[in-house]
Amino acid sequence: MTRLPMNDYLKRTLDGARDETGAISVLNLFFTVALAIFAGLAIDMSSLISARTQLQVAADVAGHAALYTRTETGDPDLAKDTAVKVAAANMEQSRFGTILETSDIHFGTYDQVSKSFTVDDTKPNAVWVETSRLGEKANPVSSFLLQFIGFWDWDVRTTSVFTREVLPCTTDGFYANGRVDMQSNNKFMNGFCVHSDTQVEMNQNNFFDYDNGVRVSMPTFSNLIIPDNDYTKNTNLDAARMERGPYNLNVEKLIDEIIAGIKSGHVDYARSYITNLTVLDVTPGSGAGGSGGGSITGTVTDGVETVVEVAVDTTDTTNTNGSGKKELSMADLTKGRIHQVSCTSGNTLSVAAETFEDVVVITDCDFAFANGVVLSNATFITESTDMDSSIGSPQGLTIGTASGCATNGSATLVTRGGMKSAAKISMFGGQIIAAGNVNFAAQGLGFGSASVIAGGEIDGTSLATFAGCTVGNGHFFTVMGRPRLRG
Known part of the structure; x- marks a missing residue:
């Protein structure tokens, strides 16, 4: 076997260490994984925001329907039933599951200063409504790409408060x-x-x-x-x-x-x-x-x-x-x-x-x-x-x-x-x-x-x-x- 002189051996070894051929492929792999994670976050967050907006709109129209019906009929039970139907018309149960039940609707009083709601179903001039998509209700908001890292879904809740106040200058x-x-x-x-x-x-x-x-x-x-x-x-x-x-x-x-x-x-x-x-x-x-x-x-x-x-x-x-x-x-x-x-x-x-x-x-x-x-x-x-x-x-x-x-x-x-x-x-x-x-x-x-x-x-x-x-x-x-x- 031919033995290389020591100087040639060291030279070739050092030259090999300096060779960067193929390094960019490894870097691309890291970039691709990072990009996929960020894309997944973007897509899933967009989906989450869209789902939350849908729930908020449903809560708002349901709250309005509940208070309007209560005002017109004086019947709180009918008002709650009407609100549930209106919410279901906005988000079909066959697609989104049950987003609102009568137990999620409460009449009462609302303090505008403290932003607090006090439940009292005998009071007809304010209503609180909560719409939701939850795992316990079998209708959570599913993730997409984030499922690859084990994050499958989110629980989402939204609330809405409507009030009716005395028209200005109609008393005193x-x-x-x-x-x-x-x-x-x-x-x-x-x-x-x-x-x-x-x-x-x-x-x-x-x-x-x-x-x-x-x-x-x-x-x-x-x-x-x-x-x-x-x-x-x-x-x-x-x-x-x-x-x-x-x-x-x-x-x-x-x-x-x-x-x-x-x-x-x-x-x-x-x-x-x-x-x-x-x-x-x-x-x-x-x-x-x-x-x-x-x-x-x-x-x-x-x-x-x-x-x-x-x-x-x-x-x-x-x-x-x-x-x-x-x-x-x-x-x-x-x-x-x-x-x-x-x-x-x-x-x-x-x-x-x-x-x-x-x-x-x-x-x-x-x-x-x-x-x-x-x-x-x-x-x-x-x-x-x-x-x-x-x-x-x-x-x-x-x-x-x-x-x-x-x-x-x-x-x-x-x-x-x-x-x-x-x-x-x-x-x-x-x-x-x-x-x-x-x-x-x-x-x-x-x-x-x-x-x-x-x-x-x-x-x-x-x-x-x-x-x-x-x-x-x-x-x-x-x-x-x-x-x-x-x-």
């Missing part, structure tokens, strides 16, 4: 679909609120207690009309104004709900001073001097219809107006009851200058309130559609006697038409809901915890003080806005 304030027109030298205090879906007009020398929550709102600032566009003529109005709406409140529908809710005792509309839901039909007598007869008829349906008729004394000559037309007085009514009153002459039901307390009165005639009528724990409803004055009062009408933010003594007027009061109207825990226009005058401290809701316009007055009540008024008919996504 003026709300109108049409124009709100206020005159001069008024004071708006302690959280009182003014909103128009169309236009707000203010004259001058009005004061707005902005620091204590007074707000004036309209869809855009161009819908706020003031003299010479000079905000210095109305103290704090520039700070108090805000853009919001339109809300397009259906006042006719609200009135339908109020009438049906009062008669059925629905929790949102029941009057605490009504102790018997059976409606009494009251027909005041008519004729010169108040002569004639009348009756109160109550109908109870419990398998068999029972009619109880009680004669009403109509011989009191003080219970007539100048034309001899019979006036409605408290003597015609029964405390704690709902009354349906029909007019026997013309289209007007005159209301005597008395205090009406602990009653609900429903009629299809115009109300003509005498000077000095006081309503306390009372609700008067007319289905007359006279858009200007289906409710009229010359002066001195008192709607509510709930001073100091009390709920006892509250009163409400409801009309499918409009209301006009000439002077000296006062509202303390009082509410007016009209499908048409509301036109009123007041003097001094005429409005404390007052709510006026108009499908038409609100035409106000001068020299009045309008004050809100920070604790709210438990006897106002509340108007809830559309369901809103919270989280």
